[in-house]
Amino acid sequence: MKLIHPKHTAPKEADAMRTTGVLVCYPVDALPQADLVGALIRREGAVNIATLKVPPREAGCIDVPAGHFARILSVDGPQVGDLNIWNTHNIQECFYSGKTRALHGTHVSTGDSLWSNLPYMRPMATITCDTLDWYGYDADGGSVHDVIGTRCDPYTGRLLNGENYHHCCHSNLTRAMADHFGFSLADAEMHVHDVMNVFMLTGFTHDTHQYFMKASPVRPGDFIELEAQVDITLGLSACPGGDCGNEHSSDVASCHPLHIEIYAPTNLEGFLPAKLNQYVGNHGR
Numbered sequence: 331m332k333l334i335h336p337k338h339t340a341p342k343e344a345d346a347m348r349t350t351g352v353l354v355c356y357p358v359d360a361l362p363q364a365d366l367v368g369a370l371i372r373r374e375g376a377v378n379i380a381t382l383k384v385p386p387r388e389a390g391c392i393d394v395p396a397g398h399f400a401r402i403l404s405v406d407g408p409q410v411g412d413l414n415i416w417n418t419h420n421i422q423e424c425f426y427s428g429k430t431r432a433l434h435g436t437h438v439s440t441g442d443s444l445w446s447n448l449p450y451m452r453p454m455a456t457i458t459c460d461t462l463d464w465y466g467y468d469a470d471g472g473s474v475h476d477v478i479g480t481r482c483d484p485y486t487g488r489l490l491n492g493e494n495y496h497h498c499c500h501s502n503l504t505r506a507m508a509d510h511f512g513f514s515l516a517d518a519e520m521h522v523h524d525v526m527n528v529f530m531l532t533g534f535t536h537d538t539h540q541y542f543m544k545a546s547p548v549r550p551g552d553f554i555e556l557e558a559q560v561d562i563t564l565g566l567s568a569c570p571g572g573d574c575g576n577e578h579s580s581d582v583a584s585c586h587p588l589h590i591e592i593y594a595p596t597n598l599e600g601f602l603p604a605k606l607n608q609y610v611g612n613h614g615r
């Protein structure tokens with residue numbers, strides 16, 4: 331946080347420096363645009379071939395072949411989910427929340443892509459429907475589906491309150507990933523990464539710019555749907571914070587399951603799997 335009483339005097343040009351116009355770092359106009367019209371056509375008639383039921387305070391993994399749709403669905407009660415994404419055939423390629431944030435903003439919705447890490451950097455999935463798109467941004471600057479937060483984890487919890495809690499999203503995802511890919515917990519843990527916070531309502535405080543959360547507006551029946559752009563594996567944790575209106579990293583909050591429904595299109599017309607990034611890769615040597 332910035333000092334309330336700075337130790338250094340501002341230069342005389344300080345006001346001019348502060349009022350210089352802002353420039354969006356990464357204008358997205360030049361990016362390949364999501365084919366939402368084509369996705370809508372492909373989604374029509376797609377059939378539900380699998381459903382993953384994620385219990386409260388646990389996580390699960392499910393494979394989503396390229397061109398298939400994954401619907402993350404709220405059931406029973408308000409619940410936040412922490413989402414990881416891996417390339418099914420190469421788990422070194424995984425979701426890159428930081429670059430997704432830099433490109434699409436702090437909170438994502440329909441039409442945004444979920445990008446993979448370097449050197450792969452391509453859309454792993456595209457958001458094709460979001461029933462919470464009505465929320466927009468509230469007066470506190472809060473919104474849903476953030477790519478700001480990291481995931482609740484037992485290490486931060488241990489530092490902050492001195493306790494060992496085992497059902498943080500980091501641990502839930504570690505166990506689920508170990509079971510899905512047949513890894514040891516130690517190996518799996520190294521592949522758990524910063525998440526997309528599905529349904530979570532978050533922002534930054536106006537005064538200190540600290541990360542905040544509020545109770546999620548998600549209700550049973552709400553969903554966000556993704557079209558896989560390559561073969562992906564989703565890992566989803568039903569956060570121990572429940573709707574994250576009060577606290578996380580404990581067994582205090584009321585928690586509910588989440589489902590992931592997989593839909594297979596009968597017609598893949600117009601769908602092209604995302605290509606690997608075309609950067610030449612030699613870093614100037």
Ligand SMILES: [Zn+2]
Nearest residue numbers: 482499569570
């Ligand atoms: Zn969590």
